[in-house]
Amino acid sequence: MKAKQILFILTLLIVGTYFMLLGTIEAAGFLKPFAVAILLTLICIPLCRKLERWKFSRALAALTSVVISLLLFLSFFVVLSAQVVNISERWPEIKTSIQPKLEEFNKSLAEKTGLDFGEELGEFFPSQDSNSVNQSAKTETAAVANSPNQDASTQGSSTEKIAAKAASEVGSLLKNFFNFISSAVLTLVYLFFLLLYRNKVKLSILKFFNSQNRKEAEDVMNNSIELSLNFIVGRLILIAFLAVIYSIGLSVSGIENAILISVIAAILSLVPFIGNIIGYGLAMVMALFAGAEVGGIIGVSVTFGIAQFVESYILEPYVVGSKVEVNPLVTIVVVILGGSIWGIVGMILSIPITGIAKIIFDATPSLEPLGYALGEEDLEGADEQNFLSKWGQKLWSKVSK
Template sequence: MISKKKLLFYSATIIVATYFLFLGLTKAKGFFAPMITAVILSLIVLPLSQRMERKLKRPLAAILNSLLLFLISIGLMAIVSFQVRSFAEDWPQIKETMEPKIENAKEFALEHTPLNKQDIEEAKNSSSTMDLQPGKWAKTFMSGLSSFLANYLLTFVYIFFLLNYRHIFKNFLLRVFPDEKQQTIKTIIVKSAEVAPQYLLGKLILMGLLAVIYSIGLGISGVNNFILVSVIAAVLTLIPYIGNVIGFVMAVAFGFLTSGDITVLIGIALTFTITQFVESYVLQPYVVGERVDVHPFFVIVSVILGNMVWGVIGMILAIPIMAIITVVLLNIRQLRPFGILFSKKEF
């Protein structure tokens, strides 16, 4: 009876602690999201920073690596903004092309579904409610933009301090634990630092191959700006699962919506279907899978949790964070069973 009570107590404690952990992470997104992002990015550029420190002082190397990441992020945002501007310029043509198709869809819905004209008008009015309140929309947009810019710039400040003062954090971890655990902690630090660069290297190779495949398929399908669309679709794979959907929608917007040709839509669908098959069963296991030791089931679980806690940024960070957690668990004897559970290796 006592053992059953203890089991019940421990189970309830773990459930409650887990709930408040994720609740706290959700509420403190503004603090933890840029911090964790900076940690992962710092680990990614750490090998480069270490090489630069052979010829430069550490503060200068930290500044240069922070600027490098900043310029890369600016470049990615410039590519996306260029594509958005192109879409805005094509909007009148898209609207003119799709208007008869939308009318046909409305007629089909009225004839073959329980919907009536009143339902369609109500849906149209509800979708345009924001347009009737431009002041509220502008206030919300400016608030979100200011928050994004603050966190965005703060991330690169964190990266500089993490790279420049990493020895302080390492010494702190080594001194927190007893002497007999020193070797274990060093092993965990070294292996954890290797996870993020290996994951990024695998993803970069994967994105390059996907960009080539997308370019061939979308070019044959007749998509406007197919090279730029292919590059963005490949970069969006950094967001597991959801990124592929966004890439498909973007290709449809610049292909089918612009031309209105059904063969373009079929070509886009075939391109993404074939590419997803090749990515999932050929490229992902051999290019990325060998570099990150996380079971596919827990990859999906971590991505879902990341989305629930921090949205898109949580989904991007989910896999490297899960890989680091797995490394830590595998190297702590008492927690090794959990590491074996999360790992894809057979022990």
């Protein structure tokens, strides 16, 4: 009988989780802007409070916070767009520089391991012969199309197909653009009203509790909101500091497009260990393809080593705090799960949402085991997992004596 009850409960959990995830995917158009707006609200609450202490009305403080958020996003978008445009303009030159090195590496790899990626490389970097063949094919096609014996109906159908394909691509591009604009506008609208009615939202949640438990629930909510604010704002500060450190170091090392690489590496630092490794690998690849000398490669390694030390032993303990750190296994799982549900937006939102969930679990006595499972408390060997941090700690202990 007990086994049947366990099986029944397990079945309900599996079915419930499946339909919850399915509903989350289906309702992505509504939930994604709203989730982003909630996180932005937590980030903007300190600014709103400060503006209100300066005698701003609540509506004006909320509107000012929304405008500042929009300006910061536009500035970030402009900087990244400029870097991407720079790469796209120089892509023929970069491709010319990269292709011989990749072909040489592939040849060496094929000789030593038997693995040959020549076909895959050919798709991205077609050889001169294939280019000439393609050009000849285009010339022959054009000659046939201009031939007086060519059937007019065939030419007409080809032109219609090309026009239909172009119209489809333009339509898809416009659809994605307007979807992005509508989601951004919705997010800003949600942000304004969440800031304006934040006290009402809080009181509405408290009304679910009876009078005996309301004070305890209010303490839990206040503690959760405060820790969530510190966690999210701290993470943003950490990313900003890392982006500055990476930008300075990579620029001094002579790496091209240092700002773009630095921003990407700083955002990737949200994923422990793996993110730092990917960011470092991206910078090294760009340095090698750009023809950097030994000094530049050493500069990249030193930059990431210093940044890792500063992040782990100066910024993270004091800016973010170890109480809300999520362990690496959970981090990787939630990032992959977020990406499979909401794509890039899900990957970005997954870590702060998990951090906030851990805060709420830790503050609720009945959910403390879940908070413990998500966190790094008593995680054996956590310090040994990061050799750069361990090296930095030893160096700091010697310097500080």
